[in-house]
Amino acid sequence: MAIDxxxxxxxxxxxxxxxxxxxxxxxAAELNGILSWIEQLAxxxxxxxxxxxxxxxxxxxxxxxxxxxxxxxTDIMANAPRxxxxxxxVPKVVE
Amino acid sequence: xxxxxxxxxxxxxxxxxxEIVMGLEIHAQVASKAKLFSGAAVGFGAGPNExxxxxxxxxxxxxxxxxxxxxxxxVKTGLGLKAQINRRSQFDRKNYFYPDLPTGYQISxxxxxxxxxxxxxxxxxxxxxxxxxxxxxxxxxxAGKLIHDLSPTESFVDLNRAGTALxxxxxxxxxxxxxxxxxxxxxIRTILIYLGTCDGDMEKGNLRADVNVSVCREGQYEKFKxxxxxxxxGTRCEIKNVNSFRFISQAINYEARRQIxxxxxxxxxxxETRLYDPTAGETRSMRSKExxxxxxxxxxxxxxxxxxxxxxxxxxxxxxxxxxxxxxxxLMSQYGLSQYDAVVLISEQAKADYFxxxxxxxxxxxxxxxxxxxxxxxxxxxxxxxxxxxxxPSQVAELVALIEEGVxxxxxxxxxxDHVWAGEGSPRQVVEARGLVQVxxxxxxxxxxxxxxxxxxxxxxxVAEKPQAIGWFVGQVMKATGGKANPxxxxxxxxxxxxx
Numbered sequence: 358m359a360i361d362x363x364x365x366x367x368x369x370x371x372x373x374x375x376x377x378x379x380x381x382x383x384x385a386a387e388l389n390g391i392l393s394w395i396e397q398l399a400x401x402x403x404x405x406x407x408x409x410x411x412x413x414x415x416x417x418x419x420x421x422x423x424x425x426x427x428x429x430x431t432d433i434m435a436n437a438p439r440x441x442x443x444x445x446x447v448p449k450v451v452e
Numbered sequence: 453x454x455x456x457x458x459x460x461x462x463x464x465x466x467x468x469x470x471e472i473v474m475g476l477e478i479h480a481q482v483a484s485k486a487k488l489f490s491g492a493a494v495g496f497g498a499g500p501n502e503x504x505x506x507x508x509x510x511x512x513x514x515x516x517x518x519x520x521x522x523x524x525x526x527v528k529t530g531l532g533l534k535a536q537i538n539r540r541s542q543f544d545r546k547n548y549f550y551p552d553l554p555t556g557y558q559i560s561x562x563x564x565x566x567x568x569x570x571x572x573x574x575x576x577x578x579x580x581x582x583x584x585x586x587x588x589x590x591x592x593x594x595a596g597k598l599i600h601d602l603s604p605t606e607s608f609v610d611l612n613r614a615g616t617a618l619x620x621x622x623x624x625x626x627x628x629x630x631x632x633x634x635x636x637x638x639x640i641r642t643i644l645i646y647l648g649t650c651d652g653d654m655e656k657g658n659l660r661a662d663v664n665v666s667v668c669r670e671g672q673y674e675k676f677k678x679x680x681x682x683x684x685x686g687t688r689c690e691i692k693n694v695n696s697f698r699f700i701s702q703a704i705n706y707e708a709r710r711q712i713x714x715x716x717x718x719x720x721x722x723x724e725t726r727l728y729d730p731t732a733g734e735t736r737s738m739r740s741k742e743x744x745x746x747x748x749x750x751x752x753x754x755x756x757x758x759x760x761x762x763x764x765x766x767x768x769x770x771x772x773x774x775x776x777x778x779x780x781x782x783l784m785s786q787y788g789l790s791q792y793d794a795v796v797l798i799s800e801q802a803k804a805d806y807f808x809x810x811x812x813x814x815x816x817x818x819x820x821x822x823x824x825x826x827x828x829x830x831x832x833x834x835x836x837x838x839x840x841x842x843x844x845p846s847q848v849a850e851l852v853a854l855i856e857e858g859v860x861x862x863x864x865x866x867x868x869x870d871h872v873w874a875g876e877g878s879p880r881q882v883v884e885a886r887g888l889v890q891v892x893x894x895x896x897x898x899x900x901x902x903x904x905x906x907x908x909x910x911x912x913x914x915v916a917e918k919p920q921a922i923g924w925f926v927g928q929v930m931k932a933t934g935g936k937a938n939p940x941x942x943x944x945x946x947x948x949x950x951x952x
Contacts, residue, residue: 371746373549410757417756422484422521425491426505433501433509433611443500444599444608447551451600451607 360388461629462670465712469670472708473685474627474663475587478640480619480650481594481658482525488593488617489516489559496656500610508615510554515754518543522617523758524768525649526566526591529619531769532647533586535570539762541590543755546747551609552596560620562749565590566758572623573777574639575795577631584636585624594618619650625664625685628673630701637661637700638799642776646801660695664688665707667715686711687721691728691735703728707735779804787816796824802838803828809845814852822848826869847872851879859883860890861939863930891937894945900932901925901945915950922946 362381365388369376376384430443439446462469484494490507507514530537542564545557567589573581596614598607621640627633641659644650652659666688668676676684691707694700706728711721726735774782776798783794783804797804797820806827811819827848831841851868854860860868860883871882883889891897904925905912915921922943929942946952 367746371547371748410751415756417758418517419520419523420486420491420517422486422519423491424486424493426486426507427492427503429504429506430499430501432506433504439606441608443502444602444610445501445551446603446606446608449600449603449605449607450551450598 360385360392463667463708463712465716467716470667470708470712471670471673472628472630472704473625473666473668473673473676473688474633474704475625475688476621476623476627476633476636476664477662478621478623478637479594479660479662480529480621480640480644480652482522482591482617482619483648483650484519484522484525484617486519487615488519488522488591490615492615494616498612500608501612503612504614508554508611510556516559516752518755518758519617522591523566523760525617525647526589526619527760527765527768528647528772529621529644529649530567530570530589531765531772532643532649532775533567533570533572533589533621535586535589536568537760537765538564538566538568539760539765540564540757541566542757543591543752544749545752546592546749548747550595551607552598552611552614554596554611554614558593558595559752559755560592560749561590563751564757572636572639572643574632574635576635579792579795582626582632584626587622587624589619589621592618592620625666625676630704633663633704634697634701637697639776642799646773646776648773654695654697657695660693661700663691663694663700663704663707665691665704665711666721667708667711686715687723689721689723689735690725692725692738694728699728699730702730702733703735706733710735783807787811787820789816789820793817793820793824796820800838806838806841806845806848810848810852812849814849815856818852818855819848822852822869826866830873842875843872847878854879854883858890858938860888861935861937863935863939864888864890867935888936891933894941897929897933897937897941897945898949900929900937901942901949904928904932905949912950915952919952922950922952925950 362385365381365384366376369384434440434443434445437445462471464470481494482488486492487494487505487508490505492505492508493503495503505514507516527537541561543559544562546560546562547557549556565588567586569588570586572584572586574584575581594613594616596609596611598609600607602608623636627636637659641652641654644659645652650659654660666686668684668686672684672686676682689707689711691703694703707726714721725738727738728735779798780791780794783789783797784791789797797807803823807820807823810823827838827841827843831838836842851865851872854868855862855865864883865879868879868882868888871877871886872879876882877885908928911921911924915925925946926939926942929946930937930939
């Protein structure tokens with residue numbers, strides 16, 4: 358799988374990471390290097406092997422349907438660049 | 453059961469006939485106390501951001517823990533939709549940036565949903581049935597709410613809804629007209645309410661639909677059905693978040709027309725997401741979301757696959773309440789009701805329960821009429837549900853008993869009902885207190901009949917020529933007796949006296 362500058366630009370935009378044009382080619386080369394390194398895994402024959410989802414055999418833990426959290430507007434707002442009356446405030450987004 | 457899909461309505465265009473094809477995605481809020489992955493409360497009316505945990509707000513290092521009750525509700529719903537329950541499912545991240553989504557991704561189930569294929573039987577307006585295939589049901593998180601009208605330059609974000617559990621129910625493209633779409637959503641809503649897995653409150657947005665609409669030339673849908681090849685169908689547009697039955701129907705009508713006009717002008721439909729604007733009565737393109745269509749789904753590394761025990765599923769199945777279709781069939785066989793009456797009764801669980809409580813030992817058809825007509829109308833006028841009826845079922849049963857015993861006529865029964873509704877006591881008490889007992893004394897009726905015939909010899913003579921003119925006499929006798937005469941006796945006596 359080869360990544361070109363246009364793909365890097367698209368992925369950077371989707372991830373909202375500002376990427377100057379002169380970084381696109383170098384990033385494409387770096388990413389291609391990482392991908393070809395990971396592609397070595399394809400050499401391993403995994404036919405009939407269940408995908409491993411955890412390094413310990415365990416089941417997904419479930420919680421009770423009980424209200425145990427919330428009511429912490431101050432904590433929630435602690436890092437908000439802007440807030441008012443308990444709301445986060447962001448630049449206008451309109452459909 | 454008849455299948456009406458073949459006889460769906462055609463839309464006439466300038467260049468020939470068109471057909472509409474639709475698939476729906478219904479988002480139903482799971483009835484639960486806490487959110488899908490956090491212990492914050494679910495509900496309406498709290499202050500901004502009061503029902504938010506650090507998990508919901510996407511704080512670093514916070515981990516989701518799945519709410520077991522929400523899993524049970526999804527399984528219950530799947531069983532109610534006669535669908536395959538997948539004993540192994542998995543949660544995936546759907547990645548996009550929007551201010552109502554603090555984590556930058558929605559936890560959903562793309563690759564392995566908890567519920568697979570099912571089928572729903574839907575009643576059409578004409579009393580026939582059609583089947584809608586269910587493709588899947590999966591669990592996912594709801595987003596927060598944006599408020600745009602508090603400032604001209606800013607949007608305000610309330611995350612109370614963020615992380616609330618939703619069931620997304622995806623249908624096959626089996627829906628062929630706006631009426632069918634509405635009937636389908638109504639049926640799903642009824643099933644959810646019977647199961648208690650969603651309150652179905654559309655005004656609060658607890659049930660909303662995305663409608664995928666496409667149009668094709670007459671006959672193309674049949675080819676698609678025969679081959680399963682989507683290329684026979686047109687390009688679809690998705691109308692997002694329609695939250696009332698009326699808007700669903702209006703949005704589809706508008707969208708189908710729009711697409712047909714474009715195609716007839718030689719244009720092509722662009723696959724896109726659109727929004728229905730009820731004020732303008734039109735759908736509009738949601739341009740801002742166009743570029744966001746690359747969601748880069750991947751399995752959520754914070755959550756292990758969800759594995760269910762067959763015994764646990766079996767236990768839920770054994771404890772399912774009676775579902776609307778089963779109830780309809782039982783009401784028809786147990787009480788001898790018509791399909792129409794049964795369908796009206798099962799549309800609300802509380803209405804069906806009320807009917808059954810009143811019908812024991814009574815004329816079921818008569819009870820059904822009183823429940824679905826008079827009482828329904830009164831409750832609707834007061835904005836009440838059957839479960840909140842000020843009149844207990846025993847009172848309707850008593851009213852019907854009085855009719856059956858011949859104590860009052862159906863006409864008087866309406867008057868009795870008014871007084872009972874006004875709180876004057878039970879039907880029997882009202883009948884006694886107001887002297888509304890039907891006159892069965894044939895002597896009194898004969899006297900009234902004789903007087904009226906004597907006073908109207910010309911009309912009496914006319915009856916011999918035109919037997920249906922007897923109706924006028926029946927009316928006069930009822931008037932003379934204050935509506936209390938037994939109509940059957942009046943008829944018999946009139947016929948005898950007039951020589952019919």
